[in-house]
Amino acid sequence: MIPNSPIRADRIGHDIDALAAITEPDRPWTRRAFTPLFLEGRKWLEKAMREAGAVTQIDAAGNLVGTIPGLNPQLGTIMLGSHSDTVPDGGRFDGIAGVIAALEVARALRDQGVVLDHTLEIVDFLAEEVSIFGVSCIGSRGISGTRPAEWLARESDGVTLEKAIVAVGGALHRPAQRDDIKAFLELHIEQGPVLQNEQRDVGVVTAIAGITRIEVVVEGRADHAGTTPMGARKDALTTAAWIALGVEELARALASGDEHFAATVGEFEMTPNAANVVPARVRMLIDARAELRADMDRFVDELGKGIAAIAEKTGVAVGEPRIVSDNPPTPCDPDLLEILDAACDSAGARHRRMASGAGHDTAWMARITKAAMIFVPCRDGRSHAPDEFATTEDIALGTAVLLDAVKALDTRLQEKS
Ligand SMILES: [Zn+2]
Numbered sequence: 085m086i087p088n089s090p091i092r093a094d095r096i097g098h099d100i101d102a103l104a105a106i107t108e109p110d111r112p113w114t115r116r117a118f119t120p121l122f123l124e125g126r127k128w129l130e131k132a133m134r135e136a137g138a139v140t141q142i143d144a145a146g147n148l149v150g151t152i153p154g155l156n157p158q159l160g161t162i163m164l165g166s167h168s169d170t171v172p173d174g175g176r177f178d179g180i181a182g183v184i185a186a187l188e189v190a191r192a193l194r195d196q197g198v199v200l201d202h203t204l205e206i207v208d209f210l211a212e213e214v215s216i217f218g219v220s221c222i223g224s225r226g227i228s229g230t231r232p233a234e235w236l237a238r239e240s241d242g243v244t245l246e247k248a249i250v251a252v253g254g255a256l257h258r259p260a261q262r263d264d265i266k267a268f269l270e271l272h273i274e275q276g277p278v279l280q281n282e283q284r285d286v287g288v289v290t291a292i293a294g295i296t297r298i299e300v301v302v303e304g305r306a307d308h309a310g311t312t313p314m315g316a317r318k319d320a321l322t323t324a325a326w327i328a329l330g331v332e333e334l335a336r337a338l339a340s341g342d343e344h345f346a347a348t349v350g351e352f353e354m355t356p357n358a359a360n361v362v363p364a365r366v367r368m369l370i371d372a373r374a375e376l377r378a379d380m381d382r383f384v385d386e387l388g389k390g391i392a393a394i395a396e397k398t399g400v401a402v403g404e405p406r407i408v409s410d411n412p413p414t415p416c417d418p419d420l421l422e423i424l425d426a427a428c429d430s431a432g433a434r435h436r437r438m439a440s441g442a443g444h445d446t447a448w449m450a451r452i453t454k455a456a457m458i459f460v461p462c463r464d465g466r467s468h469a470p471d472e473f474a475t476t477e478d479i480a481l482g483t484a485v486l487l488d489a490v491k492a493l494d495t496r497l498q499e500k501s
Contacts, residue, residue: 086431086432086480086481086484087432089192089431089484089487090192090195090196090487091188091189091192091480091483091484091487092188092191092192092480093476093477093479093480094476095188095191096184096185096188096476096479096480096483097476099132099184099187099188100176100177100180100181100184100476100479102128103115103125103128103129103168103176103180103184104176104180106121106124106125106128107121108121111172111173112173112470113170113173113174113175113176113470114170114171114172114173114174115168115169115170115174116169116170116171116172116213116215116216117169117210117211117212117213117215117216117222118211118215118216118240118248118251118252122168122169122252123252125168126148126168126208126252129148129168129183129187129208130148130150132187133148133150133187133190133206134150136150136152136187136190136191136194136206137152137190137194138150138151138152138190138206139151139152139153142252142253142254143226143227143254143260144226144254144255144256144258144259144260145210145222145223145225145226145227145231145249145254145260146210146211146222146223146226146249146252146253146254147207147208147209147210147223147224147226147227147254148168148207148208148210149205149206149207149208150187150190150205150206150207151203151204151205152190152193152199152200152203152204152205152206153203154199154200154201154202154203154204155199155200155201156201156202157202157203159201159202159203159266159497159498160202160203160264160265160266160497161202161203161204161205161262161264161265161266162200162202162203162204162205162265162266162267162268162269162490162493162494162497163204163205163206163207163265163267163268163269163449163453164185164186164189164204164205164206164207164268164269164270164271164486164490165182165183165186165205165206165207165208165209165270165445166179166180166181166182166183166185166186166207166208166209166212166270166271166272166444166445167179167180167182167183167208167209167210167211167212167213167223167445168180168183168208169210169211169212169213169215170213171213171214171468173469173470174213174468174469174470174472175273175466175467175468175469175470175471175472175473176472176473177273177462177467177472177473177474177479178272178273178275178467178468178472179212179213179272181271181272181273181460181474181479181482182270182271182272183206183207183208184479185271185479185482185483185486186206186207186271186486187206188480188483189204189206189483189486189487189490190204190206192483192487193487193490198491200490200491200494201494201495201498202266202493202494202497204490205265207223209221209222209223209224209227209445210222210223210226210249210252210254211223212224212444212445215240216240216241217235217238217239217240217245217248218238218240219235219238219245220443221443221445221447221448222235222245222249223445224445224448224449225448226249226254226260226261227260227261227262227448227449227452228261228262228448228449228451228452229260229261229451229452230448230451231260236249236256261452262452263452265449265452265453266453266454266497267417267420267453267454267455267493267497268446268449268450268453268454268455268456269420269424269455269456269457269458269486269489269490269493270444270445270446270449270455270456270457270458271457271458271459271460271479271482271483271486272444272457272458272459272460273459273460273461273462273467273472273474274287274459274460274461274462274465275442275462275465275467275468276441276465276467277464277465278436278438278465279436279459279460279461280461280462280463280464280465282436283434284434284435284436284461285428285433285434285435285460285461285478285481285482286428286433286434286435286458286459286460286481286482286485287435287436287437287438287458287459287460288421288424288425288428288435288436288437288438288456288458289416289437289438289439289440289446289456289457289458289459290375290415290416290421290437290438290439291344291375291413291414291415291416291439291440292413292414292416292439292440292442292443292444292446292447292450292457293344293346293373293374293375293413293439293440293441293442294373294374294375294377294380294410294411294412294413294414295371295372295373295409295410295411295443296372296373296374296380296383296384296407296409296410296411297369297370297371297372297407297408297409297410298369298370298372298384298387298405298406298407298408299367299368299369299370299405299406299408300324300327300367300368300369300370300391300402300403300405300406301365301366301367301368301402301403301406302320302321302323302324302327302365302366302367302368302400302401302402302403303320303364303365303400303401303402303403304317304318304319304320304321304323304362304363304364304365304366304400304401305317305318305320305362305364306356306361306362306363306364307361307362308360308361308362309359309360309361309362310360312362317362318362318399318400318401319362319363319398319400320354320363320364320365320366320400321354321363321366322363322398322400323366323394323395323398323400323402324352324354324366324368326394326397326398327349327368327390327391327394327402328349328352328368330387330390330391330394331347331348331349331370331387332347334347334383334386334387334390335347335348335372335383338374338379338382338383343374343375343376343379343439344373344374344375344438344439344440344441345372345373345374345375345376345379345383346372346373346441347370347371347372347373347383348370348371348372349368349369349370350369350370350371351367351368351369352366352367352368352369353366353367354366369408370387370405372384373441374413375413375439376413377412377413380413384405384407387405388404388405391405411443413439414446414447414450415450416446416450416455416456416457417450417454417455417456419454419496420454420455420456420489420493421437421456423489423492423493423496424456424458424485424489425437426488426492427485427486427488427489427492428485430488431481431484431485431488432481433481433482433484433485435485438459440457440459444457458482458485458486459482460474460478460479460481460482461474461475461478462474
């Protein structure tokens with residue numbers, strides 16, 4: 085139980101179990117967006133939202149939204165939520181904890197007889213995880229006006245994304261973008277080990293890291309592995325190995341400060357990949373994540389210089405690193421961060437500020453409104469795996485923080501305007 089809070093851990097635990105039960109039976113806990121199970125999960129959520137006093141609808145972007153009108157609805161909307169879809173073999177908490185937390189905030193307000201001045205909305209965003217259409221954050225991109233038009237023609241099993249959005253209840257002839265949302269808050273499991281290791285209850289997220297993906301191609305030369313002398317080779321793999329180690333060294337240096345930085349050689353293909361042939365070609369894809377744009381700029385710059393130096397040393401040609409995709413970091417709203425810090429203190433939650441290395445719906449919501457998020461601990465930092473786990477008590481404490489923040493926001497937003 086949380087002292088002085090109407091948040092009920094038992095309800096949260098019950099709801100998470102109920103949603104977890106809606107899973108592919110042989111592959112817990114799988115409920116991918118657009119599947120019949122996903123729709124069944126949403127049916128359950130819709131009912132729970134209505135029981136919490138909300139009016140439900142599927143918005144034009146395909147999000148499930150529960151609305152509780154405010155006393156002064158022209159003030160606009162405070163929105164809370166996350167996503168109910170999972171990755172294949174995913175966890176019971178990623179996204180789901182945030183949707184249930186939003187629901188519990190609505191129930192706690194109702195239990196206290198509190199109606200906000202602003203309208204309160206609980207949202208389950210459509211397809212936050214990479215979906216069967218190969219793209220993610222479809223609902224939050226829709227609502228924020230950042231869903232690329234060409235996405236709608238993407239196909240999966242002969243069905244276009246456009247048709248799939250309509251099939252879940254969305255509508256493409258209606259505008260999806262919102263301009264009445266005054267603030268958005270999301271609770272999410274950390275998906276990393278920092279809070280557990282530091283024995284903190286809540287992470288107040290300062291920014292969602294930018295993600296830049298860089299392709300590097302090493303062009304060596306295929307030769308006979310038995311007859312070509314060691315000094316006469318153009319081995320693409322050994323040069324690529326130097327580069328991979330260089331990426332790690334550079335990333336470690338950039339990660340040694342307070343701001344989040346990580347880089348990974350996540351894809352690696354070697355040709356011809358045969359035992360008796362000197363490797364001819366390697367293609368690597370580097371995934372780099374930075375809280376600060378300046379750190380990413382430095383990484384890209386130093387990577388280019390480092391690669392040139394390695395190519396010079398080994399005598400193997402390496403193409404110019406090619407930036408394949410580049411999303412800048414999204415800072416969370418400073419006013420909301422202050423409100424969340426204060427809410428942690430009043431709920432008795434040990435907290436710290438931290439960046440998110442993973443992408444979240446909050447990053448897209450930040451395009452159209454003040455947005456911020458909090459993390460709650462998850463066991464050993466495990467996520468996107470069946471053994472992902474967060475305690476009901478930890479989620480409930482985070483939810484109490486959310487409730488306090490919503491109440492503070494309801495007043496503060498009026499002072500500001
Ligand atoms: Zn998530």
